Structures are given as C-alpha cells and as structure tokens.
Amino acid sequence: MDYSTxxxxxxxxxxxxxxxxVLVLAGAGSGKTRVLTYRIAYLIEKCGxxxxxxxxITFTNKAxxxxxxxxxxxxxxxxxxxxxxxxxxARVLRNDADKLGHNRNFSIYGEAESDRIxxxxxxxxxxxxxxxxxxxxWHISAAKSIAMTPEQYALRxxxxxxxxxxxxxxxxxxxxxxxxxxxxxxxxxxxxFLLFAMHKDVLEKYQDRFLYxxxxxxxxxxxxxxxxxxxxxxxxxxxxxxxxDDQSIYGWRGADVGNIxxxxxDYPDCRIYKLERNYRSSGNILKTANKVIANNxxxxxxxxxxxxxxxxxxxxxxxxxxxxxxxxxxxxxxxLVKNRGYKYSDFAILVRINSLTRVFEDRMSxxxxxxxxxxxxKFYERxxxxxxxxxxxxxxxxADSESITRIxxxxxxxxxxxxxxxxxxxxxARGLSLFEGLKRLDELELAPAYRKKLAAFAALATDLAxxxxxxxxxxxxxxxxxxxDFYSAYDMDDPEGRTxxxxxxxxxxxxxxxxxxxxxxxLEEYLQTLSLLTDADETDEGNxxxxxxxxxxxGLEFRCVFIVGLEExxxxxxxxxxxxxxxxxxxxxxxxxxxxAQERLWxxxxxxxxxxxxxESNSVSRFVKESGLIAAxxxxxxxxxxxxxxxxxxxxxxxxxxxxxxxxxxxxxxxxNAVVMHPKFGRGVINEINGENARIAFDxxxxxxxxxxxxPLTIQGE
DNA sequence: CGACCTGCGAGATCG
DNA sequence: TCGCAGGTCG
Numbered sequence: 001m002d003y004s005t006x007x008x009x010x011x012x013x014x015x016x017x018x019x020x021x022v023l024v025l026a027g028a029g030s031g032k033t034r035v036l037t038y039r040i041a042y043l044i045e046k047c048g049x050x051x052x053x054x055x056x057i058t059f060t061n062k063a064x065x066x067x068x069x070x071x072x073x074x075x076x077x078x079x080x081x082x083x084x085x086x087x088x089x090a091r092v093l094r095n096d097a098d099k100l101g102h103n104r105n106f107s108i109y110g111e112a113e114s115d116r117i118x119x120x121x122x123x124x125x126x127x128x129x130x131x132x133x134x135x136x137x138w139h140i141s142a143a144k145s146i147a148m149t150p151e152q153y154a155l156r157x158x159x160x161x162x163x164x165x166x167x168x169x170x171x172x173x174x175x176x177x178x179x180x181x182x183x184x185x186x187x188x189x190x191x192x193f194l195l196f197a198m199h200k201d202v203l204e205k206y207q208d209r210f211l212y213x214x215x216x217x218x219x220x221x222x223x224x225x226x227x228x229x230x231x232x233x234x235x236x237x238x239x240x241x242x243x244x245d246d247q248s249i250y251g252w253r254g255a256d257v258g259n260i261x262x263x264x265x266d267y268p269d270c271r272i273y274k275l276e277r278n279y280r281s282s283g284n285i286l287k288t289a290n291k292v293i294a295n296n297x298x299x300x301x302x303x304x305x306x307x308x309x310x311x312x313x314x315x316x317x318x319x320x321x322x323x324x325x326x327x328x329x330x331x332x333x334x335x336l337v338k339n340r341g342y343k344y345s346d347f348a349i350l351v352r353i354n355s356l357t358r359v360f361e362d363r364m365s366x367x368x369x370x371x372x373x374x375x376x377x378k379f380y381e382r383x384x385x386x387x388x389x390x391x392x393x394x395x396x397x398x399a400d401s402e403s404i405t406r407i408x409x410x411x412x413x414x415x416x417x418x419x420x421x422x423x424x425x426x427x428x429a430r431g432l433s434l435f436e437g438l439k440r441l442d443e444l445e446l447a448p449a450y451r452k453k454l455a456a457f458a459a460l461a462t463d464l465a466x467x468x469x470x471x472x473x474x475x476x477x478x479x480x481x482x483x484x485d486f487y488s489a490y491d492m493d494d495p496e497g498r499t500x501x502x503x504x505x506x507x508x509x510x511x512x513x514x515x516x517x518x519x520x521x522x523l524e525e526y527l528q529t530l531s532l533l534t535d536a537d538e539t540d541e542g543n544x545x546x547x548x549x550x551x552x553x554x555g556l557e558f559r560c561v562f563i564v565g566l567e568e569x570x571x572x573x574x575x576x577x578x579x580x581x582x583x584x585x586x587x588x589x590x591x592x593x594x595x596x597a598q599e600r601l602w603x604x605x606x607x608x609x610x611x612x613x614x615x616e617s618n619s620v621s622r623f624v625k626e627s628g629l630i631a632a633x634x635x636x637x638x639x640x641x642x643x644x645x646x647x648x649x650x651x652x653x654x655x656x657x658x659x660x661x662x663x664x665x666x667x668x669x670x671x672x673n674a675v676v677m678h679p680k681f682g683r684g685v686i687n688e689i690n691g692e693n694a695r696i697a698f699d700x701x702x703x704x705x706x707x708x709x710x711x712p713l714t715i716q717g718e
Numbered sequence: 719c720g721a722c723c724t725g726c727g728a729g730a731t732c733g
Numbered sequence: 734t735c736g737c738a739g740g741t742c743g
C-alpha cells in the first residue's frame with residue numbers, strides 16, 4: 001500500500017512515526033480517524049507488528065465498531081482490540097476479578113442502580129438527607145475518577161459542609177457493591193487501575209501484549225483513564241494519542257483537558273503533530289467556526305483551513321417563538337428536499353438541551369416527516385427493560401441482591417416492602433445473601449404468610465438460575481419471558497402496557513440478532529456487553545432527519561445543520577455559579593456543533609419559548625454575535641413565520657421559491673367543516689382556519705392545530 | 719398492598 | 734408542563 005497517496009503530508013508524518021510517544025492535535029474534520037486507521041495499518045503492514053499486539057481505545061462503542069470495520073477493510077485483519085476504556089476494563093476484570101474479591105460474573109451497575117443503593121443507604125442512616133442523593137452520587141463518581149478512597153476524598157472536600165456525609169455514604173456504598181459482586185462504571189476504570197497497581201504480574205501480561213497503544217478523543221479522557229494508559233505503556237513507551245483541545249466538551253464529567261495540554265510534561269520526548277486542513281466543511285462554515293472559537297483563551301492554538309469554496313452563506317434567523325422556529329426549520333428542509341435533491345438524512349437539528357427536541361418531534365410527526373432523536377430517552381434505561389435484565393442478572397450473579405429486590409415483586413406477587421425488609425433482616429442475621437436465603441427459607445425466621453409468597457419467587461429464581469446453561473441464549477431469554485410471565489404482567493388494553501410489551505419484544509429481538517452475530521455466546525458475556533451499550537451506539541442508515549443534542553453527534557457530520565435555541569440561558573446554558581471555564585466549555589460545544597456541517601448551516605433563536613409551563617423570553621446567544629451574523633434582525637416579536645419564511649425563500653432561494661411545492665400549495669381547498677385525511681392521525685374535520693393554521697378535530701386523537709401548508713392533509717369531502 | 723394525591727424541581731451524559 | 738417521590742387512605 002502506498003501511504004503517501006492515501007494521506008496528505010500532514011497526516012503521513014504521524015502515521016509513519018511509529019516509536020515512542022506521539023500526540024496528534026487533529027482539528028474537526030481533518031481526517032483524525034483516517035490517521036488512526038492508517039497508522040494501525042502501517043504498523044501491521046510495514047513494521048510487521050502483529051494485530052495481537054495493538055490496542056486502540058475509542059470514546060464510544062459506535063466509534064469502536066466503525067474503526068474496527070475500517071481497519072478490517074484496509075488490512076483484512078479482524079479481532080483486534082478496538083474498544084472503549086470501559087469495555088477494555090470489563091474484559092480485564094473478567095479474567096482477574098477474583099484478585100479484587102469479586103468473581104468473573106460481576107454485575108455492572110449504571111447510574112440508576114447507584115441511585116437506588118445510595119437512596120437506601122441514606123434512608124437507613126441519614127433519612128433527613130435523602131434529597132442529597134444526586135450530589136452524593138456525583139461526589140462518589142468524582143472521587144473515583146481521580147482514584148481517591150473515601151478517606152482521601154474527605155480531606156479534599158473538607159470545606160464542604162456535607163463532607164462527612166458524602167464520604168461516609170461513599171464508604172458504605174463500596175461495601176454494598178462488594179457484597180453484590182458488582183462494579184459501577186467508574187469502578188471498571190478504577191478497579192482495573194488498582195488491579196494493575198497491586199498485581200505486577202497482571203500488569204506485565206498486558207504490557208507485554210499491547211506493545212502499541214492508541215487513544216482517540218484524548219481531550220475527553222479523565223485522570224484515571226490517563227493513569228491507566230500511562231501504566232500500560234510504561235514498559236515499552238509506544239503511546240499514540242489523538243485529540244482536539246477545542247472539542248473537549250465533557251469537562252463537567254471529569255474529562256481533564258490537562259491530559260492533552262500537559263502531554264509533553266509526561267512524555268518529554270514526544271512528537272506533536274497538528275492536523276489543520278479541514279476536509280469537511282465549506283469555507284464559510286469553517287470561517288464561522290474559527291471566529292467563534294477564537295474567543296476562548298485556554299487553547300493550544302490551531303487555525304483550520306480548507307481548499308473548498310466559500311459555499312453558501314451561513315444563515316442566522318430570529319423567530320418569534322419556538323413553534324415558529326420549528327416551522328422555519330422544517331420549511332427549509334422540505335424546500336431543499338423538494339428542489340435540491342437533498343435527502344432527509346442529510347439534515348441534523350442540533351440542540352443544547354434535550355427538552356428543545358420536543359417541539360420538533362411534535363411537528364414532524366404531524367407533518368409526516370421522518371425523524372429520529374439521538375439520545376434523550378434511552379432504551380436500556382426503560383423500566384420494563386431493566387426489569388427483564390434484572391432477571392438475567394440474578395441468574396448469572398446470585399450475589400446481586402440489588403437486582404433481586406428490583407424484581408422480587410415484579411410482576412406483582414404480593415411481596416410488599418415490609419415482607420422484603422423481613423427477608424433482608426433474616427438473611428443478614430444469618431449472613432446469607434438474598435439468593436441463598438431464598439433457597440433456604442425454612443431456616444429463616446419469617447411469618448408463614450411471607451414464607452409462602454417468598455417460596456414461590458424462590459422457586460422461580462432457582463429455576464432460572466439452573467436453566468441458564470441448558471439452552472442457547474436466545475432460547476433462554478424466551479424461556480425467562482414465559483416463565484416469569486411478562487405477558488400477563490402488562491395490560492394489553494392499556495396503550496402504555498402494550499408499548500412496554502413491545503419494548504420487551506424488541507429487546508428479545510435484539511438478543512436474537514446478537515446471537516446470530518455471536519454464535520455460542522454465553523449469557524454472562526452478553527450481559528456485560530449490554531451494560532456498556534447505549535442508544536447512541538445504534539447504527540442504521542434510514543432516510544430520516546436527525547434531531548440530537550450536540551453531545552450526541554460528536555464525531556458525526558451532516559450536509560445541512562441547524563443549530564437552534566441560540567439563546568442566553570439555553571446556549572450557553574447558564575447556571576448561577578457560572579465561571580469563565582464554563583462559558584469556554586459552552587463555546588467549545590458551539591464549535592463542535594458548527595463543525596458538524598458540510599454545506600449549509602443555520603443558526604436560529606426564538607424570542608419567546610414555552611418552558612416549565614409558561615412562556616419565557618431569552619436574549620440572543622452571545623455565540624450568534626461572536627459568529628458575526630447578527631445583522632439581519634429586527635425585534636423578533638414583530639415577525640411571524642409567514643414573513644420570515646417568505647423572506648428566506650426570496651433571499652436565499654430565489655430560483656426555486658416559485659417551484660417550491662410546499663410554499664405553492666393551494667390552501668383554498670381547505671375550508672371549515674371540510675373532512676380531511678392525515679396519514680398518521682386518520683380522519684378529521686376542520687373546525688376553524690386562521691391564516692395557514694387550522695384547528696382540526698381528529699376522530700381518534702382529538703383537536704390539533706396544524707399548519708396547512710406543511711401537514712400532509714388530503715381533502716375527503718365536506 | 720396498591721391506588722391516588724400533592725409538592726417540587728427542571729443540564730449536557732461518553733460508558 | 735411533566736415526572737417523580739413520598740404520604741395517605743381504602
């Protein structure tokens with residue numbers, strides 16, 4: 001392979017610099033993944049390094065999957081370790097968890113499980129402080145991501161009035177996790193670090209295996225992640241990290257930009273390469289991005305450039321309210337799809353906070369436009385899915401009392417809180433885990449009524465645990481579904497109940513697919529994979545508009561991007577304790593948003609927005625001013641969607657304004673009392689028409705107000 | 719035990 | 734406005 005034809009000179013240098021420490025500062029759209037992929041290919045092809053000796057760490061599972069695929073298509077190599085920090089650690093721990101007092105079938109707890117445990121501890125020991133559980137969870141996580149024990153952390157936060165409470169709950173929390181044979185997400189990193197620190201032989205095994213270590217999105221690593229990597233490469237020193245200090249947007253979660261800014265201190269001999277040529281965005285888009293980020297002080301300093309044309313001007317629109325803003329965006333999309341051959345999948349609507357997606361979802365669904373929301377609701381966080389998974393966890397890890405208490409009375413078995421308390425007390429008295437206690441109920445001190453109900457659950461639990469090996473995974477989950485009788489747990493006449501069953505069904509389908517891809521997979525492996533999965537990891541290539549938070553589209557690109565809700569208080573999102581550092585992070589988020597766009601970019605804000613049950617007014621975001629696009633505004637309140645849209649059509653798209661089917665739709669056919677059909681809502685009758693908006697009474701769903709020009713309505717008669 | 723009522727608070731979220 | 738947690742009552 002001739003690498004010099006595949007890469008520009010900027011990219012080629014780090015790819016061929018294979019020994020020692022290398023830092024690549026890669027601007028947005030500069031071919032970062034390409035460099036990483038070819039660097040690994042180069043090691044294999046030109047340096048004779050075995051893929052077995054290479055490790056690549058990515059930020060998301062999705063990124064890992066994509067990189068794996070690219071490496072496979074370039075080198076034909078498969079099965080290399082390309083994964084997230086958490087997956088890497090889970091794999092290491094699976095082999096050596098016994099050295100930490102856990103066993104290999106440990107459960108991985110997410111935030112919800114952590115919350116449950118913390119709430120329980122607070123209820124037992126500090127009932128007056130239960131409202132502090134969020135802050136406590138945050139502190140525990142913060143302590144773990146800088147590798148501090150409760151005692152060490154207590155010193156660090158000694159000025160915090162709750163420091164005693166926090167560290168005491170932290171200590172109890174650790175005991176609980178140990179008892180349940182469970183790790184939380186922070187533990188995966190921390191305990192692997194401790195394992196390496198305490199067991200030189202284990203560390204050396206991995207040091208001798210991974211001779212070349214790569215880390216992507218290095219700007220978003222936290223302290224413990226960097227410590228882990230440093231440890232791994234200490235013996236051979238081959239560390240290759242790629243990142244962009246301007247795209248560090250996880251500071252609030254412990255990501256430490258210092259890792260990238262001070263890389264040279266840790267590796268004095270390192271070589272630093274900059275990738276500043278952008279291949280993604282038009283000249284105008286890039287200019288806007290550079291202008292905005294230039295307002296940040298703490299930067300390593302990069303100036304992106306492109307050989308692309310300036311392209312379409314970046315547009316800024318101020319709309320009177322949130323609904324009008326949504327209509328404006330949808331109007332632009334429809335017009336470009338109809339007249340310029342764009343597909344729905346070319347568009348992304350980016351928001352700073354999740355709650356802004358709603359108005360877009362509502363309107364797209366009324367207008368029959370295909371869309372998909374990234375992030376927001378999380379499939380695996382749904383109660384019904386967690387309940388199902390809890391049964392699987394119990395079968396694999398009987399020590400997992402947390403999962404048992406979750407499902408002991410779901411579906412309803414008449415086992416209430418009092419009964420569960422009695423069981424826990426009886427088990428504690430004998431030093432048994434809940435599962436052991438359930439198996440030996442006759443030995444426990446319990447009221448006969450409780451014993452009887454618990455016996456039924458105990459029989460179920462034992463049966464599930466005994467049968468997990470006796471059939472393939474996909475058959476087993478179906479077996480659990482039937483045996484637990486999820487079907488009768490939900491009311492099919494209740495739409496909510498039906499949705500829940502559908503979700504469980506979807507979960508079962510995903511297990512089938514997983515089994516097809518990974519034949520002979522064991523339940524315990526599947527569960528650990530599952531715990532590390534998120535919705536953002538789903539890849540599918542449908543033709544839909546993407547609605548997402550900016551954090552959710554990191555690393556992605558779209559031909560057309562709308563950044564909406566550009567208002568002070570929303571973006572930048574300001575809390576009372578705002579510091580410059582916070583604003584700089586907000587600005588980096590803005591920078592990430594802008595640099596997602598390839599061809600067209602719009603910034604919008606609304607003068608009035610419905611939030612928390614009432615209208616609120618926010619001033620225009622400082623980022624709009626910084627982008628130099630503020631000129632085209634009057635007072636937003638004076639404008640209506642009609643004027644804005646007409647003006648936009650005239651100014652930006654004069655050639656096709658006339659042929660825009662959406663704009664030219666003949667509205668005179670719609671009259672009060674006309675019967676209309678809507679593909680989603682069914683039959684309805686127009687009650688009242690007010691300009692372009694009509695109040696329509698749908699037979700199935702009641703009255704809705706729709707924009708006649710946008711909504712896919714057909715006249716059925718009068 | 720479980721259905722219903724009331725009050726409170728509301729950020730982004732990799733794994 | 735909406736979702737959750739905690740309290741009350743049948």
